[in-house]
Amino acid sequence: MSIRRIEQTLHQFNKIGYSEDGMNRLAYTKSERKAKELFKELCESENLRVRMDHAGNMIARREGVNPTLPPVLTGSHLDTVINGGKYDGTVGVVAAIELIRRLNEQQIQTNHPIEIISFAAEESSRFGLATIGSKSMAGNFKPRNVENLKDKNGINLEDAFFHAGLNLSQVEEASRKNETIKAFFEVHIEQGPVLEREQLDIGVVTGIAAPTRLKVTVKGKASHSGTTPMDFRNDAFLGASEIGLAVERAAKAEADNGTVATVGDCTIAPGAMNVVPDTAEMKIDIRSVDMESKQKVMKYVKDAIKNVERKRGLSVHSELLTNDEPVILKQHVTSSILQTCEQLSVSYREMASGAGHDAMNMARICPTGLIFIPCRNGLSHHKDEFSSLDAIGIACDVLEKEVLKWALSANRNAIPK
Ligand SMILES: [Zn+2]
The missing domain is CATH 3.30.70.360 (Alpha-Beta Plaits)
Incomplete structure (x- = not known):
């Protein structure tokens, strides 16, 4: 049931920007916007409150029993490279939606609010700038000196923001760095060959190169x-x-x-x-x-x-x-995910990420976990990029259990056991 639902949702997103040469949902384009609209629609049908921040990040909130507690965040990105794959980023957003559906289905109430996020402009393909959305959220994106960066059609970043219903001069308002966030978790395909070669279900990322x-x-x-x-x-x-x-x-x-x-x-x-x-x-x-x-x-x-x-x-x-300085993820978060894998009898290893991710920016403002799933031949940023539904389903199980550990805890600072 859950696997079918994951498959359907993936397919719904991948109808947007599809071509025979690969997926094209470039940052701040019409197709990325359509994907965001679908995200909004799917989240609203699960009774989440959805907003778009000043960087174009979509944030959908499931209220907690105690709304004053800091939220637990999870998500990834829906934009792609030119002729990209169907899994990079999208899998993490679909896993976040699946999490909410499972919680609603089981009528689980959490003490902490849960927010699921689709970050804007993770890929650098359009303007040569990566992770604009998560950098902005982490209070680490300065629009000065980049407003005139142009894409290959001569459209500058400022105009691209405008066409996406945003104002680049307000992007710093997306910053949440002075807010307490309980934790952030991202599910992402490995984009490398290690997990497949070692026949493992999950990679628990300890640091991002x-x-x-x-x-x-x-x-x-x-x-x-x-x-x-x-x-x-x-x-x-x-x-x-x-x-x-x-x-x-x-x-x-x-x-x-x-x-x-x-x-x-x-x-x-x-x-x-x-x-x-x-x-x-x-x-x-x-x-x-x-x-x-x-x-x-x-x-x-x-x-x-x-x-x-x-x-x-x-x-x-x-x-x-x-x-650039590498990002080392906090050990209490990685060991918590390792423990979750043990509890679910899922095979895993610790590993470093050679590629950048939204998680590296979020790690600057809150405890952050990055969960990798295997992808075929390590291929990514390509139309033949592939991860099996079983692999995605396992990641959804890990994400659900992990997020619940953090979201169920009754107090603000408690680190889950
Ligand atoms: Zn990605």
Whole structure:
């Protein structure tokens, strides 16, 4: 019964923005708005009070026996990347709706109010800005300097807000950072291969990795590819290649700390087959839940750069683009979820999240838990993204039990046992 209901609700959302190439519900577009309207409709039919805040987050509240107690929050996002999948984000919103349906069905009253949330603009696909909704809620989004960011159709963020019935200059009013929130829980697909490979039901996330990003520009000397002997070259591409391999070595040495690093972008100039390149520009992305480990990788890469400069007669300029702090989720929350998994005889492991999520922003203002479910081949941001209904059903069971632990407790500060 519950599984059928989950399937139907998923399908209702995924009729919106569907195409053969994948799902398209980009942030602050008409299709995202339609999905929000459906969210509102489904929540109202469960007698929730629904509002949209100044960032476009949809918040549906189920009142508690004691409405003055801080609410327990759960949810995820309904926006997608371009040609995205049917599960990323949507599963967490559907799980939240399913939770309410189960509580209503069983006529369970909780002391704390429960709010289910569909965060706005989690994906960065439209404006290059991720998690606008949850950042705003956490009081961590400043609209200045970004109002003129444009999407690929030339529409700026301010106008996109306007078309979504919002006013960008008021976005900071969505902040709840001075309010007490009992806890926040998010169910999300893993977007990686680990749970499937290990045949586990649930991943309990302990930390969310943050990127450190470098732009490295290697300068050499252009020369004729036919007339310049190998010993007389200052080939910028080969220097960049050595740096790229050093990035791999450094990250592999830190594998035990869950650190990964990627050169995802590299351009060569002048870019002709018969010219030894004089410039190579590459972008390096280093991610970890361990700041120290990221620093070790950085140091190794910097040493490699010096070595390449010396050995190959090149000059290398590196620019730090971002150096974000990873988010470590509070241990009393993760151990509570682990205990819930035990009680439900669900198989699980602790793990880090390599991708960013709304949960990382919420963790700044309240105790936060992030629950992963396996997805086929770890594939995400793709039309073939898939998680089984059984996997989603298990996550709904864990979410229900976990949220109830927090929402049933009688006092404001009690940490559930
Ligand atoms: Zn997502």
